[in-house]
Amino acid sequence: METPKIQPEEYLLNLTAAQAKEWVDGIMSGDQKEASDFNLSRLAEIAALKARQSADKNLLQPSIDWAGISMSIYNRLASDISSEAAQPFIHSTMMLKAYLITRLGAIKDHPILGVNHIIKWFFDALPTNISEAKRKSAIWRASGESSLGKELKLKDIKELRWIKNQLTVIKLLTESKILVPNSNLNKWISLWEQLP
Numbered sequence: 001m002e003t004p005k006i007q008p009e010e011y012l013l014n015l016t017a018a019q020a021k022e023w024v025d026g027i028m029s030g031d032q033k034e035a036s037d038f039n040l041s042r043l044a045e046i047a048a049l050k051a052r053q054s055a056d057k058n059l060l061q062p063s064i065d066w067a068g069i070s071m072s073i074y075n076r077l078a079s080d081i082s083s084e085a086a087q088p089f090i091h092s093t094m095m096l097k098a099y100l101i102t103r104l105g106a107i108k109d110h111p112i113l114g115v116n117h118i119i120k121w122f123f124d125a126l127p128t129n130i131s132e133a134k135r136k137s138a139i140w141r142a143s144g145e146s147s148l149g150k151e152l153k154l155k156d157i158k159e160l161r162w163i164k165n166q167l168t169v170i171k172l173l174t175e176s177k178i179l180v181p182n183s184n185l186n187k188w189i190s191l192w193e194q195l196p
Helices: 008-013 017-029 040-056 060-079 083-104 115-125 130-147 154-175 183-194
Strands: none
Touching: 008 017, 008 040, 017 040, 017 060, 040 060, 040 083, 060 083, 083 115, 083 154, 115 154, 115 183, 130 154, 130 183, 154 183
């Protein structure tokens, strides 16, 4: 599918999900000559917006289609960089999944509407265990920035902040009553307010 001479963001907004998938696949495979000029992150955000808008209208298939486009772009962006730099893209993917689940409902083992995928992602990516996270959070709460370099390293603070960011995805599902956390997950959720 050839791109007309307008902004790619504007062009994407006017496509159906099927047309957009074909167009984005062409960009990501390098078939589109202008592909190097595109802000793929912005295209992922637009596709995510279209997925949310479809979900808000309770349109299941368009939501799934647009989410798939967004997630494929985010996954591509995440695969091209370091794991730390990829975290915002992965977080955006999981937030989109959680949002769609709150609007359309959960479907067991579904790649987009499956809650278990989000829980698995959270636990698989945890940089530390609950005991260490509690200990480091207590130090941070007691000493704040003055603990940096003494008791905590910048890496420790980044890990705690990462955990808090990822818990926002889980909390969206628990606050919507879609996910009833088990005791292990509940321990992490209860730590949320104590994290920097």
